[in-house]
Amino acid sequence: MSDSVKVIYQDKSFEFPLVEGTENEVGIDIKTLRAKTGLITFDPGYKNTGSCVSSITYLNGEEGILRYRGYSIEDLCEKVSFIEVAFLLIFGELPTAKELALFNKEIREDSLVDEDLKTILKSFPKSAHPMGVLSSLTSALIAFNPNSVDVESEEDMREAIIMLMAKFPILASWTQRKVKGLPLNYANTALSYVENIAHMMFKLPHQDFKPSPVLVSTLNKLLILHADHEQNCSTSTVRIVGSAHAGLFASVSAGISALWGPLHGGANQAVIEMLEAIKADGGDTKKYMAKAKDKDDPFRLMGFGHRVYKNFDPRARIIKKAADEVLEELGLNDPILQIAKDLEQEALNDPYFIERKLYPNVDFYSGIIYRALGIPTEMFTVMFALGRLPGWIAQWLEMRKNHEPIGRPRQIYTGYNHREV
Numbered sequence: 001m002s003d004s005v006k007v008i009y010q011d012k013s014f015e016f017p018l019v020e021g022t023e024n025e026v027g028i029d030i031k032t033l034r035a036k037t038g039l040i041t042f043d044p045g046y047k048n049t050g051s052c053v054s055s056i057t058y059l060n061g062e063e064g065i066l067r068y069r070g071y072s073i074e075d076l077c078e079k080v081s082f083i084e085v086a087f088l089l090i091f092g093e094l095p096t097a098k099e100l101a102l103f104n105k106e107i108r109e110d111s112l113v114d115e116d117l118k119t120i121l122k123s124f125p126k127s128a129h130p131m132g133v134l135s136s137l138t139s140a141l142i143a144f145n146p147n148s149v150d151v152e153s154e155e156d157m158r159e160a161i162i163m164l165m166a167k168f169p170i171l172a173s174w175t176q177r178k179v180k181g182l183p184l185n186y187a188n189t190a191l192s193y194v195e196n197i198a199h200m201m202f203k204l205p206h207q208d209f210k211p212s213p214v215l216v217s218t219l220n221k222l223l224i225l226h227a228d229h230e231q232n233c234s235t236s237t238v239r240i241v242g243s244a245h246a247g248l249f250a251s252v253s254a255g256i257s258a259l260w261g262p263l264h265g266g267a268n269q270a271v272i273e274m275l276e277a278i279k280a281d282g283g284d285t286k287k288y289m290a291k292a293k294d295k296d297d298p299f300r301l302m303g304f305g306h307r308v309y310k311n312f313d314p315r316a317r318i319i320k321k322a323a324d325e326v327l328e329e330l331g332l333n334d335p336i337l338q339i340a341k342d343l344e345q346e347a348l349n350d351p352y353f354i355e356r357k358l359y360p361n362v363d364f365y366s367g368i369i370y371r372a373l374g375i376p377t378e379m380f381t382v383m384f385a386l387g388r389l390p391g392w393i394a395q396w397l398e399m400r401k402n403h404e405p406i407g408r409p410r411q412i413y414t415g416y417n418h419r420e421v
Contacts, residue, residue, distance in 0.1 A: 009037050019050075023058055040410045051231060052239065052404060056089060056394050059230045061308040066315065068228060069093070077318050082223040083107075083193040086390035089228055090161060090397065104193070106158075110166035111187035111196075114144045118184065121174055130175035130382045131260040137171040139253035149247055151400040160248045161393055169193075172386050173200035176379050194220045197386065201375075214329045215373070218322045222366055225315040226384050228391030234258040234265065235388075235395050240407035242396045255392050256385055265381040265388075271303040271367035272377050275336045275343075283335065285342040293352050303364030304347060305357070315362035323365045326372050340368050 004015045005028055014036050019027045027050045034040050043049045058067045066073040069088050076085055080094065087095040087103055095103060120140050124133050145163065150156045170187060177184050185200040195211050198219060203209035229235070238255035242248075259265035278288050292301040306313050327337065344360050347353040370380050 007033075007037065009039065012037075019053070021053070023060070034410075040412075042412055046236075046409075051236065051407070052399065052402070054231070054395070054398060055092075056398060057228045057230045057391070059308060061306070062310050064309055064311040064314045066229070073225065073314055074318060077221045077224050080224075081192070081194065082220050082227070082387075085224050085227050086165065089390045089394040103162075106162045107166045107193065108187070108189040110162050111170065111189060113141075113167050113170050116144070117141075117171070121178060121184075124178070126178065126181070128178075129260075130179060130376075130379050131256060131265075131385070133175045133178065134171060134382055134385060135253050135256040135260070137174070138168065138249055138256060141167065141249045142247060145249070151397075157397065161397070164248060164252065164393065165389065168389050169197050169200060169386060172382050173197070175382055176201050176376065179376050179379060192216075194223065197223075202373075212329065214325050218326050218369060221318060221322050222369065222383070223387035225319060225362055226366075226387030228388070228394065232264065233261070235392060238392045238396050239399045239404075242399050243404055243407045245400075245406075248393065248396055251396050252389070252392050255388075259385055259388065260381060265384040267302065267363040268367035268370065268384065269377050269380045271340075271364050272336070272371055272380070274302040275339050278339055279335055283339055285339055285346060289343070289346050289350065301343075301347075301358070303367065304353070304360055306361045309361070311357055312359045313361040316360055316365055319362055319365040319369070320360070323369050323372075326369055330372055332372055334371070337368060337372060340364070 002018070004017050007014045007016065014033075016033065017029045019029050021027075030041060041049070056069065058065065058070070060066075068076060068085065069092060071088070071094075076088075080088075083104065084094055084100060087100065117137060117140060120137060121133065124136075141164070145160075149160045166187075174184050183205055185203055187196050188199050189196075191199055194216055198211040198215055199209055202211070231239075234255040237258040238251045241254040242251040246254075262270055278285065281287075288299065288301070291297045291299040292304075344364070347358065347360060353359070366383075367380060370383060371377070375383065
């Protein structure tokens with residue numbers, strides 16, 4: 001294979017080198033394109049543009065492959081905990097027993113937040129969307145920890161990472177407690193990371209709380225499945241904000257805002273809203289499957305297919321089993337969940353959906369699980385953010401350590417030429 005490509009423009013030939021990744025993905029290095037030719041590329045949404053080189057996550061949508069640092073998502077969900085995956089993403093390798101014990105110890109010791117954050121939380125009306133609250137609280141951490149992080153200092157970087165890993169679940173749980181009108185819980189340092197998330201979110205003041213093994217296992221899988229997903233909208237946002245040398249907390253706060261969008265992290269919320277609309281219209285799933293197949297009908301079947309995965313979403317295979325286990329343990333008689341099951345079965349057996357590979361994706365099953373657990377619909381994206389946190393940290397850290405330049409896309413101007421006032 002040639003190690004460069006030629007561009008011919010105005011009878012002149014220009015060569016640009018190729019960049020090849022470890023999984024044989026090849027890109028054209030166009031850093032000097034404008035300087036050499038006066039041209040720029042036009043790529044709305046950057047669907048064909050590599051903004052960085054990264055060694056964190058490999059995603060192959062055609063073959064349904066997702067790996068973190070070389071480990072398959074299937075292997076990780078079966079064999080390790082979310083906190084081990086977080087360590088893997090951030091530091092590059094799965095932790096030894098000693099490294100894991102230290103990581104957990106550091107997180108436990110930092111699992112307090114400044115009491116003044118409660119004042120900020122109380123200033124939001126109860127109707128405020130949890131993602132807006134979470135983004136604000138995460139940004140507010142900067143005020144309580146104003147020292148800038150020296151990315152050349154391993155000690156400073158580790159301190160910032162531990163602080164965010166420790167405090168973020170507290171802030172996320174507080175957003176749910178506010179929505180439900182419940183008193184705020186603090187971390188229980190006797191519990192594991194995932195058990196503690198369940199404790200802070202679900203413990204009621206008048207009851208003892210011991211999370212079931214199925215609940216902990218399911219939350220563990222959900223968090224792992226959402227931990228990173230290559231250069232998606234929120235991750236790219238974290239990296240581009242960080243490229244201006246903004247701090248970790250500010251960059252992650254921006255990522256939360258990007259994740260909030262219904263085309264990104266809001267997809268699992270959209271699934272439940274769709275199911276509720278079907279129920280309100282009588283619950284006839286066959287009617288809505290027919291609407292989904294009618295190209296003249298504006299109805300969209302949420303939670304089926306994926307922009308990147310052109311086959312079955314590998315995360316959906318894993319979480320489908322967990323969803324079945326949760327529903328069986330809880331024994332719920334929820335018509336919304338029954339509508340979801342009916343849609344799933346019809347789609348998996350309908351030639352129209354099979355031919356187009358429109359299978360239920362991770363958002364479909366995660367939405368079902370969160371509803372079954374009693375998590376408010378508007379909290380679904382907060383749960384997504386909880387899982388995505390270590391991926392955001394890892395991506396921000398990699399970008400800073402690689403000394404990537406500030407992000408500054410070009411444009412094609414189509415406005416007026418010079419005009420006189």
